[in-house]
Amino acid sequence: MFKSLIRKFLLDRKTPYKIRERFTLIDNNELEELRKSFLVNHFTKDRGYDNNFLRTQYGAKAMEDALVNRLTTARDLIIPWISSNINLHESEILEIGCGSGAGTIALAEQAKFVIGLDIDLDIMKVAKDRCRIHGINNVEFHNSGEINISKNYGNEINVVIFYASLEHMLYKERKAWIQKAWNMLPNNGYFIIIDSPNRLFYYDGHTTDLPFYNWLPDNLSFEYIKTRTNHFLNHSDIGISKSDLMKKGRGISFHDLEIALSMPINEIKIIDSLCKYDRKRKQLFHLLSSLNRLLKLRKPSLESRYIKLMKEYQPDLHPGFLQSYINIIIQKN
DSSP states (O other): HHHHHHHHHHHHHOOHHHHHTTTOOOOHHHHHHHHHHHHTTTTSSSGTTTTTTGGGGHHHHHHIIIIIIIHIIIIIIIIIHTTTTGGGGGGGEEEEEEEEEEEEHHHHHSEEEEEEEEEEHHHHHHHHHHHHHHHHHHHEETTTTEEEEHHHHHHTOOOEEEEEEESSSHHHHHHHHHHHHHSSSOOOEEEEEEEBBTSSSEEETTTEEEGGGGSSOHHHHHHHHHHHSSSSSOOOOTOOOOOHHHHHHOOBBBHHHHHHHOOOOSSSSSEEEEHHHHHHHHHHHHHHHHHHHTTTTTTOOOOHHHHHHHHHTTTSGGGGGSSSSSEEEEOOO
16 A cells, blocks of 8 residues: 555656656557558568467567657656756767667657668668657668668767677677767767666676576577577477577677777766666655565565676775666766
8 A cells, every 4th residue: 555655756857848748649550550460570480480379378468668668767767867968959970789779769750850770671661650640750761781870870879879789790790880980979968778688797687587587608508598498488389599599689798898898898988878767766665665665574685686786896986887787877088
């Protein structure tokens, strides 16, 4: 009862009106049109989804996330966070790994211009359909393997965003794209990582739902998943290759930035993280929740205890790198 009351009064905050007024809403018929685009261009046998996938609980959630939930999260959480640090209305954004365009829509509703890149041309068809259905016309999509972004847009872009994309790149790809994005940004430009699973966390909630999975080397992780005969990743009619498994998502960490940018993490200017923003936004809620837990003699959650342990071991590391997912804003200087 207590928890439900504080949630009602402290968490049910509306997205700021200045953001909501720019939302492009669609009706049920248009949502069904988007669903058909996913069925034709994404959830197909050629892409590793068997005929029964969408009938499973996991598959139904995947479709619901793709259609609605990711856009809702982007609009109600990610955009307010970024907007608290950056004037999006004056920003020209490069989104690397735009996928099906849920984040692209949320960004384009607020920004001056968005360029969406992806190597997957089929999923890009969904992103284009989504923009058309939403009536978004300040977005350009390009094949990331063909366009020279620095040559075509290098003087215009002031924000680069990896929205749930770095984890889907192989190591060499990830390193190259971090370097390319960083080098094309002007001084004081913004480099943003959103919703990438943290390699250092004890549980892989992104790809496998298995404990300690992100700690395994790539070869071992591939061999291990094959031993889990009942695992959903083994239920494809065409099987899964090592490369396909790696691209479904492997965790990243601050080490990727240190290597790609050739500088220690304490020299990289991190201006905010989603966990810090969320903590400030829900400060009273967290205080009352802690008090309620103490009164009931309950332990903190396993996740919070693990984060505290990592912080104790690496006290100088920014807390954005200690969460289960990495969400950080970096300013180039």
